[in-house]
Amino acid sequence: MKISNLVNAFLGVVFFASVSGANAAGNELLNVSYDPTREFYDEYNKKFIEHWKKTSGNDVKITQSHGGSGKQARSVLDGLKADVVTLALSYDIDVLAEKGGLLPNNWQIKLPNNSSPYTSTIVLVVRKGNPRKVKDWSDLIRQDVQVITPNPKTSGGARWNYLALWAYADKKFAKDELKTKEFMGQVFKNVPVLDAGARGATTTFLQRGIGDVLVSWENEAHLAVKESKGNLEIIYPSISILAEPPVAVVEKNAARNGTLEVATEYLNHLYSAEAQGIVAKHYYRPSDAKVAAQFTSLFPKIKMVTIADFGGWKDAQKKHFDDNGTFDQIYIK
Secondary structure: OOHHHHOOOOOOEEEEEOOOOOOOOOOEEEEEEOHHHHHHHHHHHHHHHHHHHHHHOOOOEEEEEEOOHHHHHHHHHOOOOOOEEEOOOHHHHHHHHHOOOOOOOOHHHOOHHHHOOEEEOEEEEEEOOOOOOOOOHHHHHOOOOOEEOOOOOOOHHHHHHHHHHHHHHHHHOOOOHHHHHHHHHHHHHOOOOOOOOHHHHHHHHHOOOOOOEEEEEHHHHHHHHHHHOOOEEEEOOOOEEOEOOOEEEOHHHHHHHOOHHHHHHHHHHHHOHHHHHHHHHOOOEEOOHHHHHHHOOOOOOOOEEOHHHHOOHHHHHHHHHOOOOHHHHHOOO
16 A cells, blocks of 8 residues: 555544444454554554454454544543553653553553564665665765755654654764764755654655655655565665664553553554564564564665663653754754
8 A cells, every 4th residue: 555545644544454243342453653663563463453353352442543642642641541652762661661551651661672572773765776876874964965854842752753863963973962063054944844753754755755864763764665565775875773662551441441451452463573573574673583573675784873872761851852852953944
């Protein structure tokens, strides 16, 4: 299914995967996710429905909601009755625990790998033949290069993009923050539009033909290249960031809905060999080492920083993305 056919004018659009007879209380799940997971969960849901029927004897209907990760978290906080959340970064789930009391504060230790069944990284996407000769982050400040990246105020992917850029500049300028901020400001001067989410940014670049470089999730980049039929190319920068999109059961909602058991298994099954194969098929990096070993050619090794290098998500959010953080300081339009 084409990316363009999946984009809706408003966030929170809902997609359904269902089987007949799955209408009893406790047999319906709402997974509130972020933008680029649509195709992955569309396939995974079908497999999980089969798995749940085989192991429990019960049917289940799975409802999907997608949008910018930050906006999705706020929707759940405001009352969207998610049974599970599969968001772009742990900070967005921490908000549900700390401000909403919807799950325990230690939610991230309940599943392996910091509750991240797959990982990704941030790459650059250019048009066929790389006409602007973009090779690394340093090229994004050139006056002849127009950059497409979403809004870090609403998009988790955009925050990963921003931190990958910051990590490059921080190294280049030997931790001179004034020079790093100047570099970041020059990049964002070249951004003509800030879409609310990663999928919107991909559509701007691919369908609307705006921009010379798309800063993107690796998996979203592969999907864009595939849809473009070879008219786009992926550039791996000299340094990027290990993106760990986490998942969690929204325990308060699931308990009320009678879905705690199926919701827990829905996330546990993401770590199965079957699901990890689907993870790789949709260009996420599998957390299972045996499955990942089968896809080494698809996921090249690059130097990556981690969120720990920024002090964790709470520190990164406060410094860079809260009101009057570095993004507000450097973004002038």
